[in-house]
Amino acid sequence: MSAQRQASSASQTPHISPAELSYLWSSLALPNNPIRPDGRSPTQFRPLSAETDILPGTNGSARVGFADGTQAIVGVKAEVEKTVAAADVSSLSQRAQEQFGENQDGEGKSSATTTGHGSWVQMSIEIPGYRDDDALPVFLSEMMREPLVESVSSGGNADGEMAGGLKGRLVINRRWHWRLYIDVLLLSQPLSYPLPLLSLTTHLALLSTKLPKLKSLGEEDPFFDDDWDAAEYLYPRSQSRLASALQLRPPVTLLVISVGENVIFDPSRDEIAVADTLLAISVARDGGSDALKVLSIRTVDPPSRLTQPGMPNAENPASLESAAVAEQAVNGEEIPGVWRPRRGGVKRNTVAKMVKLVLQKGGVGEEVLEGLEGVEVG
Amino acid sequence: MAITILPPVADDVSYPDSDGDSMSMDSDGGVDLTTGGSRPHKRPRLVAGTDISSGVITPGEVVTDDPQWMRGHGTYTNPLSTSIIATVAGTVQKTNKLLSVQPLRARYTPEIGDLVVGRIVEVQSRRWKVDVAAPLLAQLPLSAINLPGGILRRRTSADELQIRTFFSEGDLVVAEVQTVHSDGAASLHTRSLKYGKLRNGVFLAVTGTGGSGISSSTVKGGIGAGSTTVSSGAGGVVRSRRQVWTVNTANGGGDVDVILGVNGYIWISKHATDTPAVSSTTESVSITRMEEMVSSSIYSSQNDAIPPQTRREIARLAQCIQVLVQGGVRVDEETVMGAYEASLQVDLEVGDDDYYDDDEGRGEGREYLEGSKAQRILELVLERG
Numbered sequence: 064m065s066a067q068r069q070a071s072s073a074s075q076t077p078h079i080s081p082a083e084l085s086y087l088w089s090s091l092a093l094p095n096n097p098i099r100p101d102g103r104s105p106t107q108f109r110p111l112s113a114e115t116d117i118l119p120g121t122n123g124s125a126r127v128g129f130a131d132g133t134q135a136i137v138g139v140k141a142e143v144e145k146t147v148a149a150a151d152v153s154s155l156s157q158r159a160q161e162q163f164g165e166n167q168d169g170e171g172k173s174s175a176t177t178t179g180h181g182s183w184v185q186m187s188i189e190i191p192g193y194r195d196d197d198a199l200p201v202f203l204s205e206m207m208r209e210p211l212v213e214s215v216s217s218g219g220n221a222d223g224e225m226a227g228g229l230k231g232r233l234v235i236n237r238r239w240h241w242r243l244y245i246d247v248l249l250l251s252q253p254l255s256y257p258l259p260l261l262s263l264t265t266h267l268a269l270l271s272t273k274l275p276k277l278k279s280l281g282e283e284d285p286f287f288d289d290d291w292d293a294a295e296y297l298y299p300r301s302q303s304r305l306a307s308a309l310q311l312r313p314p315v316t317l318l319v320i321s322v323g324e325n326v327i328f329d330p331s332r333d334e335i336a337v338a339d340t341l342l343a344i345s346v347a348r349d350g351g352s353d354a355l356k357v358l359s360i361r362t363v364d365p366p367s368r369l370t371q372p373g374m375p376n377a378e379n380p381a382s383l384e385s386a387a388v389a390e391q392a393v394n395g396e397e398i399p400g401v402w403r404p405r406r407g408g409v410k411r412n413t414v415a416k417m418v419k420l421v422l423q424k425g426g427v428g429e430e431v432l433e434g435l436e437g438v439e440v441g
Numbered sequence: 442m443a444i445t446i447l448p449p450v451a452d453d454v455s456y457p458d459s460d461g462d463s464m465s466m467d468s469d470g471g472v473d474l475t476t477g478g479s480r481p482h483k484r485p486r487l488v489a490g491t492d493i494s495s496g497v498i499t500p501g502e503v504v505t506d507d508p509q510w511m512r513g514h515g516t517y518t519n520p521l522s523t524s525i526i527a528t529v530a531g532t533v534q535k536t537n538k539l540l541s542v543q544p545l546r547a548r549y550t551p552e553i554g555d556l557v558v559g560r561i562v563e564v565q566s567r568r569w570k571v572d573v574a575a576p577l578l579a580q581l582p583l584s585a586i587n588l589p590g591g592i593l594r595r596r597t598s599a600d601e602l603q604i605r606t607f608f609s610e611g612d613l614v615v616a617e618v619q620t621v622h623s624d625g626a627a628s629l630h631t632r633s634l635k636y637g638k639l640r641n642g643v644f645l646a647v648t649g650t651g652g653s654g655i656s657s658s659t660v661k662g663g664i665g666a667g668s669t670t671v672s673s674g675a676g677g678v679v680r681s682r683r684q685v686w687t688v689n690t691a692n693g694g695g696d697v698d699v700i701l702g703v704n705g706y707i708w709i710s711k712h713a714t715d716t717p718a719v720s721s722t723t724e725s726v727s728i729t730r731m732e733e734m735v736s737s738s739i740y741s742s743q744n745d746a747i748p749p750q751t752r753r754e755i756a757r758l759a760q761c762i763q764v765l766v767q768g769g770v771r772v773d774e775e776t777v778m779g780a781y782e783a784s785l786q787v788d789l790e791v792g793d794d795d796y797y798d799d800d801e802g803r804g805e806g807r808e809y810l811e812g813s814k815a816q817r818i819l820e821l822v823l824e825r826g
Contacts, residue, residue, distance in 0.1 A: 078560055078611040081742045082640035089744075090752045098752045100643055102760050102809040108444040126449070130767075371611060373742040379606060400744035434444040 079336055081373030085402035088337040092323025100333060106420065106427050108329040111263070113438050115271035123272025123297065127264040131331075134250040135260050137268035141297075143235065143285055144183075144242045179230030179240060181212040186245040188261065190253055204247070207262055210314040210345035210358035211269075228311065232297060239285045241274060255332035256363065258343055262316035266435055269313040272297040314347035314358050315431055317421060320365070321413045326420055328427055340409040341365040344421055346428040355428045357418060365405065373402035497545065498527050504540055513541030546648065549574045549704040551627035555618040556684045558639070558702030559629065561608045566601055569608055571616070574646070574704040577626040581608075581616060585630035587637070589740060607740050613639040615685075615700055615708065635685065637739040641747060642698070642710025645759050647766040648677035677766065678705050681773040687712050688778070691785050694754030701772060707762060709755050711747050757784060760810040761818065768819040776822055783821035787814050 079087075090098040097105055111129050118124035121138040128134040186208040188200040195201075214228050233241040245268070247261050273294040275287035288294075298312060320330045320338035327334060335341060341363040349356045375398045397403060421428040498504060504516060506524035513536070515529045527533075529544040551557070551573065559579060563570035570578040583596050586607060608614060616629035616636050631637050678701050688697045696712030761780035765772050791814070810818065 078562060079644075080560075080612045080639070082638075082744055083613065083642075083644055085744050086640075086642060086747070086752075089747075090756075093749055093752075096749075098749065098756050100756055100759060101763070102756050104809065107809065110445040110447060112447045112449045114449045128449070371609065374606075376741050376743045379741060379743075398743070399746065401742070431444050434446045438446055439448075 079333065079370065081371055081402035083333075084337050084367070084370055085373055085400055087333060088322060088402065089399075091327060091334065091337065092325060094324060097322065097325045097327060099327070099331075101331065103329075105325060105327045108259075108431070109331070111260075113263075113267055113435075115267050115438060122274065123268050123270070125264050125267035125271060127260060127267065129260060131254055132251055133254050133257070133260060135257070135264040136248045136250060137261070137264045138246045138248075139268050139272045139297075140244040140246070141272070141274055142242045142244065143239055146234075146238055146240050179228075179233045181208075181230060183230065183233050183240055184208060184212050184243045184245065186211075186247065186265075188247040188249070190249045190257065192252065199253075203258055203261060206258065206343055206345075206359075206361055207247075207265060207316060208245075210316065210347065211265075214311070214314050214347045214358050229297075229313070235277065235285050236282050238282065243272075245269075255330065256318060256335055256341070258316055258363075259318045259329055262345075263431075263435065266313045266315050267438055270296075270298055270300075270435070270438075312348050312432060312436075314345045315428070315435070316343050316345045317427065317431065318343055318363075319417045319421070321409065321417065324413075326413070326417050328420075335366060336370065337367050337405075338365045339367070339405045340413065342409075342414070342417060344417065346421055346432075348432060354424075355422050355426075355432075357422065360414070360418070362409070367405045370402070370404050372404055373400075375401045497530060497532060498542065499530050500528055502527050504533055504542065509538060510540045511538050513539045515542030515544060516540060548576050550625065551575050551579065551618045551621050551704075553618055553621055555680070555703040556615065556700075557618060557627075557629070557704045558613060558615050558644075558700060558706035558708050559704070560706075561610055561612045561614065564604055564609060566604075567596075569604075571614065571629060573627065573629075573702075574706060575625070575627060577624065579618070579627040579629050581614070581629045581631070583607075585619065585628070585632060587632055587634075587739065608638060612742070613644060613708065615639055615702070638742070639700075639708050639710065640742060641713065641744050642708055643755055643759055645707040645709065645762060647705045647707060647762060647772065678703060678707070678772045683774050686774055688754075688758065688781065690751070690754035690758075690781075692754060693750040695748075695751050697751065697755055697758060699758060699774075699777065701774075701777075707759075707772075709758050709762075711745065711751050711755070713745075757781065757810070760784070764810055764815045764818050765822070767815065770819065770822065779822040779825045780818055783818040783825075784810055784814070786821060787817050790817075 087100065090100070099105070101109075103109070109129050109131070111127055113125065113127045115125045116123070117126050117136070118138050122141045123139040124137060126134065126136050186204040187195065188204045188207075189195065190200050190203075193200055212228070212230055229243075233243065235241060245265060247265060249257050249261065273291075273296055275289070275291070276293045276295055277285060278288050279286035317328065318330060319342045320327050320335060321340045321342075322334075322338060327338075330338065330341075343359075343361045343363055345358040345360075346355045347358055348354075377398075420426055504510075504525045504527050506522065508523040510525055512518050512525045513534075515527060515531060516525045517528055518525055525540055527542045529542055529547065531542045531544040534541050534543050549557075557573045557579075559571035559573040559581075561569050561581075562572045562578060567584075568580050568582040571581050573579045583600060583604060588594070588596075588600070614629075614631060614637065616631045617633070618627045619630040620628045622628065680703055681701075684701045684703065686699055688699060689695075690697050698708075698710050698712050700708040700710075702708070758777070758781055761784055762772055762777060764784075765776055765780050770776055787810075
């Protein structure tokens with residue numbers, strides 16, 4: 064049993080009795096109006112407290128705490144590294160080099176034609192009680208790193224500096240680039256699947272990340288302004304709200320579950336335990352337009368699969384009714400009030416509904432990004 | 442708004458000082474124990490000679506090396522020296538010449554007769570191991586449960602073989618502490634119709650008493666200060682006269698049972714009406730057979746049909762308790778009922794205007810009590826208390 068639980072990628076299945084599971088599931092599956100144990104609406108997140116720039120030794124850092132006491136700290140550290148000449152990088156930057164003479168002012172344009180490499184972003188996650196090569200931290204870090212490096216603004220009118228996404232931003236010149244180390248530290252035991260907490264914290268840390276201002280030009284060896292106040296944000300920030308909506312932002316990964324016909328955001332541990340499906344949806348703002356786009360959807364193995372089934376009264380030898388109603392028990396049929404582990408896939412329209420709720424105008428994704436943008440940086 | 446992001450709150454918790462007048466245990470100390478206010482120390486030392494730290498002390502810290510004091514709970518002495526060393530993090534309490542350290546937070550210490558809610562974590566050949574939030578798992582012997590039908594007989598090997606039909610891993614039980622062994626482990630029993638397997642409701646784990654009834658006294662002072670940042674972890678379930686009661690809920694919720702385990706585990710469920718079980722089988726149930734019929738469903742893990750109104754009120758009660766715990770208020774029948782009524786009142790105050798326009802479950806749930814509503818509920822409860 065314990066080995067099985069370890070194998071499950073969702074955090075360890077809590078011991079929950081079949082009666083509780085059945086109650087929870089049927090409460091959450093009530094048509095149109097699920098009753099969550101903590102009274103939240105389906106799209107409501109748990110309140111959290113956030114602050115940035117807490118670690119002076121890093122380029123950017125953030126701390127996020129949920130009301131239940133789980134906390135995460137993320138530190139981002141940047142390092143200058145020599146670029147090993149890869150075919151695409153060198154050819155692209157060569158072209159940039161040729162153009163360099165004509166656009167001294169448009170530094171953005173020259174870097175727009177260079178692309179970085181995904182391996183320049185390194186993410187490590189530490190969760191108490193897990194080794195760093197356990198499935199959960201490895202899976203989580205890949206789940207968060209992938210959308211981060213893959214998010215590229217598609218719009219042509221986007222801010223030139225960020226045209227290549229985060230990867231493009233890390234290019235200094237043909238021979239040098241930045242390497243980002245993102246260290247994620249979960250301070251408490253993972254009470255629920257820690258992905259949303261870690262993702263929100265990483266997002267904030269990246270927003271607050273600053274890189275020293277480059278003083279050297281072109282293909283010179285990089286030389287930086289040692290005035291930290293002059294450092295530039297990794298993700299450029301602007302004062303006006305309108306412009307900031309159009310800038311590239313790090314993606315956020317949201318955890319969504321479906322129970323019956325309902326779609327529920329930011330599930331607690333108990334809610335995950337009865338989920339039919341558990342999806343991690345990464346969204347980011349599409350650079351060119353105001354809309355959001357999905358970067359990745361991952362299914363997470365829901366722990367409900369491994370829970371213990373309830374025993375209907377009819378089959379319970381400890382119940383006196385067993386003899387009388389034994390004939391009624393039909394195999395494989397759902398009996399109300401008895402927990403059966405959820406098995407099987409997810410319906411297409413459920414996934415569609417989840418994605419729609421995240422992406423739609425004024426939807427959950429937009430509100431989360433807006434809320435994170437509102438956190439004071441610096 | 443789907444997400445609320447708050448600025449960090451500096452934990453500015455003032456711990457009860459044993460010298461404070463609010464909970465002075467120093468009834469008749471032989472030494473003058475006034476604090477030297479001018480000391481620049483983080484922890485002001487007491488008058489020279491006694492040298493006892495006040496405020497919070499940590500495990501391993503020497504409380505005093507003065508031989509005049511006796512060591513009490515939460516301390517130990519090295520046989521070779523006279524110094525009293527703390528074993529828990531907490532505040533020093535002095536009772537005459539007895540020094541003890543009250544832990545800030547502690548696990549539940551079982552006492553005989555406590556009503557506890559526990560979760561089965563292990564099934565052994567002749568007993569269950571139950572998690573009751575104590576330092577050690579409690580045990581529930583097979584001989585200490587009611588057999589279905591209330592039959593009184595010796596437990597046979599057949600019972601041992603089908604031990605999982607009574608309780609299996611993960612099941613919740615309400616039980617009573619029968620004995621406490623010398624190592625602090627408890628033995629439970631469920632030999633009463635009040636006890637047994639739990640179903641038809643939700644489970645909630647909050648802090649228990651930590652074995653000492655200090656929560657009530659510490660907390661009242663902390664909240665009365667009116668600070669918005671209330672200390673967490675101080676509130677919890679306290680031992681009281683009534684740990685189990687039935688609430689007649691509003692909004693058509695019907696009767697709801699609340700079980701407050703002394704260990705901080707709480708069960709809130711739909712009130713079990715025993716009548717259907719009886720009437721469905723036979724109309725003429727004799728008094729002697731009544732007990733058998735009731736206990737026939739005692740090991741069921743099948744929930745009854747529970748209407749949404751009841752579920753909503755169960756969720757509301759659960760949240761009320763959470764609000765109390767987060768506010769650092771003790772949890773007992775009086776405060777829970779106070780909080781429940783307060784939450785109904787707050788709902789009335791807020792009015793229905795913002796309820797109707799949130800279609801599609803948008804925005805904050807109407808039933809959501811934390812956040813701004815929590816503060817109001819706490820105020821109302823404390824007003825009453």
